[in-house]
Structures are given as C-alpha cells and as structure tokens.
Amino acid sequence: MFSCRQAARLLSESYDRKLAFWERMRLRFHLVICRFCLGFARDMRRLEAAVRTYSQQIDSDTASPQATLQPEARERILRAMESERR
Amino acid sequence: MEDASPPQKDKVNPAEWLQKHGDYLFRYALSRLRDPEAAEEVVQETFVAGLRAIDQYSGRGAERGWLLGILKRKIIDQFRRRSRMSAVSISESGDDWVSGLFDSTGHWKTDPRFLGTQPSESLEREEFWAAVRDCIGKLPQRQADVFVLRELDGAESEEICKEIDISTSNLWVLLHRARLQLAKCLQGRWKNEKAG
Numbered sequence: 305m306f307s308c309r310q311a312a313r314l315l316s317e318s319y320d321r322k323l324a325f326w327e328r329m330r331l332r333f334h335l336v337i338c339r340f341c342l343g344f345a346r347d348m349r350r351l352e353a354a355v356r357t358y359s360q361q362i363d364s365d366t367a368s369p370q371a372t373l374q375p376e377a378r379e380r381i382l383r384a385m386e387s388e389r390r
Numbered sequence: 391m392e393d394a395s396p397p398q399k400d401k402v403n404p405a406e407w408l409q410k411h412g413d414y415l416f417r418y419a420l421s422r423l424r425d426p427e428a429a430e431e432v433v434q435e436t437f438v439a440g441l442r443a444i445d446q447y448s449g450r451g452a453e454r455g456w457l458l459g460i461l462k463r464k465i466i467d468q469f470r471r472r473s474r475m476s477a478v479s480i481s482e483s484g485d486d487w488v489s490g491l492f493d494s495t496g497h498w499k500t501d502p503r504f505l506g507t508q509p510s511e512s513l514e515r516e517e518f519w520a521a522v523r524d525c526i527g528k529l530p531q532r533q534a535d536v537f538v539l540r541e542l543d544g545a546e547s548e549e550i551c552k553e554i555d556i557s558t559s560n561l562w563v564l565l566h567r568a569r570l571q572l573a574k575c576l577q578g579r580w581k582n583e584k585a586g
Contacts, residue, residue, distance in 0.1 A: 321558075351572070
C-alpha cells in the first residue's frame, strides 16, 4: 500500500529530480484520494513559490531586515584590504 | 582609451568599496550562511580576493555583480568546510523525527497543512519571510545548508552533491527532511501568529 509517508517523500523529490512515470502516477492517484496529502502538496507548492520570490528579493537587495556590517567588522575588513594593497 | 582601462590595485579606494558594496554583500552572505560571523568572514575574503584580482575585472558598471560572483564562491567554500566538520551519518539520524509525523500504517498523524487559508499575497509579506528565516535557522545545519543552496540559489542537485561531496540519494533525504521540518515549524509559527 502506498502510504502518505511515501507520498510525502515523492512529493519532495519531485522538486529535486524528474520522477519516473509510475512514480508520478502513484503520487497523482494518492493525491486524488487523500485530502491531507493534497493539502500538504498545495502548501508545499505555495511555499516553494514564495521562497523563490524571496530569493529574488535578496538578490536585488530589497529584502529586510536591513542587516548591516558592524563597525568592528568594517574596520577589520578595511584593515585586511589595506594590508593586501601593500 | 585610458579612461576605459580597468582600475589598478592602487586606484581602488577600499573604504569606498566597502561603503558601496559592504552591506549588500553582507546581507547576501547572511541570507545564505545564517551566521553573522561566517558572513563577515566571507565578505572580508571577497573584498581581499577582489582587490587581488582587480586586474581581471573589466568594466565599471558590473563591479557589484563581479564582487557577488566572488562572494558566491566563498559561500560555497564555507558550506563545504561546514559539511566536512559535521560529517555525521545522514541515513540514520533524523529518521525518528520523520517517523513521528506518521502512524504505524504511514498515514499522517495530524493534518499536515501548514499555511492555513492565507491568501498568497500574505506570503509575500515580511512577517512570512521572518517566519521562514526563523524556521530555516532551526533546521540542523546540514539540512539548512542544502535547502538554501537548492531553494534560494536554485542550484541543481548534481552541483550541490559535487560541492559538498554527498550522494544524490543523501541529498534528497536531507532536502525531504528539511521540507518536512520547515512545514512543521511554519505550521506552529505562522498559523498561530495569524490566529493570535
């Protein structure tokens, strides 16, 4: 019997590799009959989409919180650069 | 012609570089490494390496992108170092935790939905990112590292395996556990937060 536990595993792997045809079929069939897994799959898809948006925001430097380098770190980095220049 | 030549080592003003790109690089590194000290370290390595390789840098406009390219390499190095230090067996540890979510027949013990009925827009708000960040921070380090590489950087499985030297099946197990734990964590944090 194909369980929720196996379905969750396949669902996760579907984001990392191309599932085999029979794996896709099993997963799809399970989602038709299992309300919990269907809900989980939906939330997972929303999370994945949200994380992707988030990563683009960080890349374009609009993400919060606006963490900044501490003054001590700044000084350390500056010193390291100065000594490299010499 | 002279103006277009790449800047030389002695023409770069370190303070200006740091001022212009320091916080950006730091934020980027922090989002990946989730550890301020490690982030400071890679930013420093990046600036020093950038200064050293300044002769190879061409074109003024892409200065930040060029530094970011160096930073990304340094971040991967940091991941690799961490991965070597925590070379625990992947197959056994963590399996108990996953088992706890399911009953003996492999069915969910409780409803696994973790985002509630929130409209998608709410997932774009800062509170949600804060919750996700927090939950990623609670993952075991190796799980968090592969999750960040895969999801934030969009790295391919093969790439990650090569970089941090694990098998693909181990990677998939780690990612699966990371997603389950993230879901569980968000279920607690996000849903409660919205309800309260």
